[in-house]
């Protein structure tokens with residue numbers, strides 16, 4: 001573990017089944033060069049069979065660099081792995097429609113794991129904590145983090161957003177997208193879209209959910225005027241809670257929705273925005 005607060009994290013990680021926790025005490029801010037150099041040094045010191053890294057934004061940044069420097073194979077985004085007899089990694093492909101199992105014959109390997117696929121281990125452990133110090137020249141790292149700038153909720157990458165308001169062809173024209181933005185802004189959500197909205201140029205491609213767009217797993221996905229074609233739902237069916245607003249009660253989106261409003265979106269969306277704004281104002285008083 002690399003952190004500026006290794007003691008706290010070492011205590012949190014000390015659970016049943018953990019034998020040794022290796023720590024490197026460095027600043028909290030992520031730095032590609034620092035993480036890559038520290039993990040490479042740790043790997044060369046410990047010579048483990050497997051190197052397991054998180055499939056997070058940071059992990060996706062440094063894991064390929066580490067594997068390349070160490071010249072070991074890397075399998076990314078694993079949802080299951082079996083290292084009993086050689087390495088066998090399960091990962092999803094093609095918008096989670098296909099599961100593939102990859103066998104790795106090499107003696108040493110690296111994997112990034114998708115978060116949320118394993119239950120948290122409970123129980124206090126008795127792991128030994130070993131701290132490591134490496135002589136890493138910060139000036140030679142190539143990149144330096146200068147500052148972190150908070151991104152407005154509406155500008156968050158759709159794969160990272162907790163709440164998405166996703167708009168479909170039912171919105172009819174670009175001029176009505178403002179109504180969707182108003183709802184999203186009111187509840188600190190991010191705007192996403194189905195493909196026709198993107199094909200029409202009403203929102204950029206980076207906002208598209210689905211087979212030829214992005215796979216999203218937000219806490220809440222509000223689908224507005226989206227029919228629920230399989231090419232769309234393949235990109236959002238793993239959202240925790242799906243809310244559908246559609247005036248057609250037979251629309252397939254209702255098959256996967258936890259909550260449904262069967263009505264005209266041009267009435268429902270402004271009403272919801274007003275209602276949420278009222279609740280939020282009351283809660284802040």
Ligand SMILES: Cc1cc2nc3c(=O)[nH]c(=O)nc-3n(C[C@H](O)[C@H](O)[C@H](O)COP(=O)(O)OP(=O)(O)OC[C@H]3O[C@@H](n4cnc5c(N)ncnc54)[C@H](O)[C@@H]3O)c2cc1C
Pocket residue numbers: 167168169170171193194195196197208209210211212213214224225226227228229230231232235245246247248251263264265266
């Ligand atoms: C190879 C391939 C890849 C594809 N990839 C993607 C992808 O990545 N993402 C994607 O989204 N699609 C993708 N598609 C397209 C997909 O098949 C559907 O055509 C698309 O998802 C439909 O988008 P939609 O639900 O917004 O539009 P529609 O299917 O036209 O649905 C509009 C919905 O809005 C409702 N509606 C209309 N007016 C109102 C109103 N006033 N109030 C309330 N509801 C209303 C209608 O009842 C309807 O259900 C792909 C297709 C192919 C062939």
